Structures are given as structure tokens and as C-alpha cells.
Amino acid sequence: MIKALFFDVFGTVVDWRNSIAVEFDRLAKEKGLDLDGQAFALAWRRRYVPAMKVVRSGERGFVALDTLHRENLIEVLEEFGIDGLSETEIDELNRAWHRLAPWPDSVPGLTRLKKKFILATMSNGNVALMINMAKHGGLPWDMILGAELAGTYKPEPETYLTGCRLLHLAPEDCMMVAAHNGDLVAARDLGLKTAFIARPTEYGPEQKVDFEAEHDYDVIADSMEGVADQLGC
Amino acid sequence: MIKALFFDVFGTVVDWRNSIAVEFDRLAKEKGLDLDGQAFALAWRRRYVPAMKVVRSGERGFVALDTLHRENLIEVLEEFGIDGLSETEIDELNRAWHRLAPWPDSVPGLTRLKKKFILATMSNGNVALMINMAKHGGLPWDMILGAELAGTYKPEPETYLTGCRLLHLAPEDCMMVAAHNGDLVAARDLGLKTAFIARPTEYGPEQKVDFEAEHDYDVIADSMEGVADQLGC
Numbered sequence: 001m002i003k004a005l006f007f008d009v010f011g012t013v014v015d016w017r018n019s020i021a022v023e024f025d026r027l028a029k030e031k032g033l034d035l036d037g038q039a040f041a042l043a044w045r046r047r048y049v050p051a052m053k054v055v056r057s058g059e060r061g062f063v064a065l066d067t068l069h070r071e072n073l074i075e076v077l078e079e080f081g082i083d084g085l086s087e088t089e090i091d092e093l094n095r096a097w098h099r100l101a102p103w104p105d106s107v108p109g110l111t112r113l114k115k116k117f118i119l120a121t122m123s124n125g126n127v128a129l130m131i132n133m134a135k136h137g138g139l140p141w142d143m144i145l146g147a148e149l150a151g152t153y154k155p156e157p158e159t160y161l162t163g164c165r166l167l168h169l170a171p172e173d174c175m176m177v178a179a180h181n182g183d184l185v186a187a188r189d190l191g192l193k194t195a196f197i198a199r200p201t202e203y204g205p206e207q208k209v210d211f212e213a214e215h216d217y218d219v220i221a222d223s224m225e226g227v228a229d230q231l232g233c
Numbered sequence: 234m235i236k237a238l239f240f241d242v243f244g245t246v247v248d249w250r251n252s253i254a255v256e257f258d259r260l261a262k263e264k265g266l267d268l269d270g271q272a273f274a275l276a277w278r279r280r281y282v283p284a285m286k287v288v289r290s291g292e293r294g295f296v297a298l299d300t301l302h303r304e305n306l307i308e309v310l311e312e313f314g315i316d317g318l319s320e321t322e323i324d325e326l327n328r329a330w331h332r333l334a335p336w337p338d339s340v341p342g343l344t345r346l347k348k349k350f351i352l353a354t355m356s357n358g359n360v361a362l363m364i365n366m367a368k369h370g371g372l373p374w375d376m377i378l379g380a381e382l383a384g385t386y387k388p389e390p391e392t393y394l395t396g397c398r399l400l401h402l403a404p405e406d407c408m409m410v411a412a413h414n415g416d417l418v419a420a421r422d423l424g425l426k427t428a429f430i431a432r433p434t435e436y437g438p439e440q441k442v443d444f445e446a447e448h449d450y451d452v453i454a455d456s457m458e459g460v461a462d463q464l465g466c
Contacts, residue, residue: 066401118364128401131351131375142364143377148399166381168299168361 002193002231004167005113006122006145006160008178009130011202013110013139013224014100017041023096033082040080042206047072052124052153062151064126070094097125098132103199107138109224112233120145122163122176124153143167155186164192177227181214188215195219195227235426235464237400238346239355239378239393241411242363244435246343246372246457247333250274256329268313275439276312280305285357285386295384297359303327330358331365336432340371342457345466353378355396355409357386376400388419397425410460414447421448428452428460 254270
């Protein structure tokens with residue numbers, strides 16, 4: 001019997017691309033820069049997996065995603081030829097990840113699911129990032145789990161297993177909910193139940209994968225409300 | 234500027250004594266036992282600090298409070314001459330700590346405070362216990378921090394400091410809220426702000442200490458709503 005749902009967050013629960021783009025379009029307007037927010041968001045995100053890989057491999061000790069995001073931001077600002085920002089302005093831009101907007105179905109779906117299950121984030125985002133995002137967007141988590149508590153990044157097994165252990169639950173009592181096949185396969189290999197939500201616009205025109213479920217997950221839906229429907233909430 | 238509030242939970246947010254007593258009075262009725270729920274609750278709680286002390290001293294590796302509670306429960310059942318309970322019944326009784334009722338002012342006060350601050354538990358209760366209690370009583374936590382994440386028990390400094398570290402906040406940006414002077418003094422010594430809530434009926438007739446604030450804390454109140462008043466919520 002499933003007792004807890006673990007959620008991937010970036011892309012699955014919130015729309016990082018448009019949220020980041022809006023902030024950089026605003027910056028462009030304020031500073032009179034020739035800058036495409038959408039292109040900037042995608043360029044920033046492109047550096048996400050490689051930055052974590054160095055930590056996952058053990059080559060670099062664990063650092064929170066806020067730190068990786070900031071290092072990547074500085075590189076992308078340079079790539080886009082944007083200079084002259086103060087350290088405070090860079091910090092503030094980096095916290096754009098703390099202000100991502102939920103997909104329209106996320107809060108209604110999570111609110112229904114919360115009545116029956118423990119809802120926990122299982123994100124690579126650090127604890128403060130997840131808490132600030134939840135307060136910003138009204139995400140009703142019971143607990144923030146994920147990378148920072150495990151000291152490594154998904155899809156390392158320890159990330160998921162630390163979550164199960166902290167809830168005193170067996171993997172089979174937990175279900176991973178994600179819009180990414182890779183995340184679900186990693187969780188399934190550890191014994192967790194799985195739910196796929198299709199988010200075909202996550203990457204916009206750049207999206208190449210994850211248009212649909214590539215495996216026979218326990219739940220396959222096209223929204224958080226669809227997950228709630230299928231789990232009888 | 235305070236960004237996060239850390240809450241002691243047993244006694245400060247929830248009324249453990251009457252909640253436990255009700256469950257054991259019910260057990261007495263069901264089983265036809267001569268058992269005083271209030272006396273049982275106090276006897277069980279009396280074994281709480283000594284059990285944690287063995288972990289805090291390093292004599293015993295960290296075990297979750299659920300485990301200590303269960304060991305203590307078995308001793309108290311023996312002390313009260315109650316036998317013949319199944320392992321499942323004992324597990325179920327042990328989870329009485331997951332079902333503690335909030336003091337009447339807790340949810341209204343926390344709901345007000347949540348609009349302005351990050352609300353995190355800073356309890357010796359383990360994560361699953363805290364989550365189940367929150368779902369049972371409607372406690373609107375943003376995060377469960379405390380003993381299990383730190384791997385030791387309050388008032389060990391590492392318990393509070395792990396919480397600050399996970400929120401990426403300095404101790405002075407956090408405020409410890411508790412009904413116990415010892416808890417507040419430990420937090421204050423680490424640089425946290427402090428708020429005292431008087432809970433003069435926590436232990437019932439057995440209460441000997443903590444009737445009032447023994448130091449000049451940043452906030453001194455007689456309810457969670459009083460804390461919200463003084464923090465401008």
C-alpha cells in the first residue's frame with residue numbers, strides 16, 4: 001500500500017522555463033539589454049546536469065544546487081555578453097529558481113493527493129530553494145526530501161533511499177512521480193512505485209525526450225489531477 | 234531579520250499528556266483494565282529524557298524516538314502490570330505519539346506565522362512521527378527539522394545548527410519557540426533568537442518547572458497567537 005508520494009519538482013510540478021524567461025525578459029527591459037529570456041533559460045538549464053555530474057561522480061564534494069546554479073549563471077551571463085551586474089543582483093537573479101510557478105494543475109492535484117498520502121519533494125533542488133518555492137507557489141508539501149538531505153544528486157540511488165529511510169518506509173510503500181523517464185527508471189530499480197506525468201512543453205521547441213512514458217509505470221497521466229484521479233483521491 | 238521559526242513540539246505545540254491519557258483510558262475500557270491514563274502518560278514521559286541521554290552521550294548510536302518510545306512503553310506496560318498485548322497492539326499504542334492533539338491556539342497561531350516566516354519543527358520526534366502528527370492535527374509546517382536529521386537529540390548544539398545549515402540561514406536569522414527554558418537557553422547560546430510560550434498545564438499536577446520565562450527572551454507569550462501578535466503577524 002502506497003503511503004508516500006515523492007515528487008520530482010523542476011518540470012514535473014513547476015514550469016521552470018517560462019518562469020526563468022519572464023525574469024530575464026524583465027531584466028532585459030530594465031537594463032536595456034538585447035536578451036531573449038527563453039534562450040537564456042534554456043542555456044542556464046543546459047548546464048544543470050553536467051554540474052551535478054561532477055558531484056555525483058565524487059569528483060567534487062556535495063554542494064547545494066543554489067551554488068551550482070550561481071556558478072552556471074555567471075558562465076551564462078558571460079556567454080550572453082551581460083556584464084556589470086552587482087553580486088547582489090546576481091544573487092537575486094539566482095533566486096529566480098526559488099520563485100518558479102507551478103503548472104496550473106499542480107496545486108489542485110497535490111491538494112487532493114495530500115488528503116491520502118504523505119507528499120514529499122524528491123528534487124535535486126536544495127531545502128531552502130524548495131521551501132521558498134513552496135511558499136511562493138502554494139505547494140502543500142508535508143516534507144522536503146531529496147539531494148541535500150542525501151548528500152548526492154538524483155539519479156544516485158542514495159537520494160531516493162535516504163527519503164524512504166527518513167520516512168521509515170520501505171521503497172515499495174513510496175511512489176516516485178516525475179515527468180522524466182530516467183528519474184522513474186532509477187526509482188523503479190530500487191523498488192519504488194512510479195507515476196509518469198507528461199509535460200511535453202517543459203523545454204519548449206528544444207524538447208527532444210520525455211514526450212511520453214517509455215515504460216509500463218504504475219500510473220501514466222498527463223497532469224497532477226490525472227495522478228489524483230488514478231490514485232483514487 | 235528573522236526568517237525562520239523553529240518549534241519545539243511536545244508540550245509547546247501539542248498536548249501530549251491528555252492525548253496519551255485518552256488513548257490509554259480507551260485501552261483500559263476495551264480490555265477491562267484497572268489503568269489510569271494520566272498516570273500512564275506521565276510514567277511513559279518520565280522515561281523520555283533518560284532514554285535520549287544515552288544517545289546524546291554517544292554511549293548508544295542514534296536511534297529514532299519511535300524506537301526509544303517503544304522500548305519505554307514495554308517497560309511502563311510491565312510497571313503497570315499490563316501483559317498479553319500483541320506486537321501489533323504495542324506498535325499501535327506506540328504511535329499514539331503520532332496522534333497528539335494541538336493546543337487550541339496552535340493551529341490559528343501557526344497559520345498566521347506561516348505567512349511571514351518559514352515554520353520548521355525542531356523536535357526530538359523523528360520525521361515520520363512529526364509528519365503523521367502534522368497530518369492528524371493540521372499543523373502547517375514548511376519543513377521537518379530536528380533530531381533525526383541531525384543524528385542527535387536536543388539540547389545538543391548539532392541539533393539546532395543542522396537546522397540552520399539546511400535552511401542556509403545564520404543562527405541569528407532563526408528563532409526557537411518553546412515552552413521549556415532549557416531548550417531556549419541551549420538555542421540562545423548558539424545565537425538563535427528565542428520565544429517562550431507558557432504551558433503551565435503541560436505536566437498537570439506533576440509540573441514543577443517552566444511555569445514562566447526564566448530569562449529575558451526576545452518574545453514571551455502565553456499562546457501561539459501571542460507569539461504571532463508580538464511578531465507582527
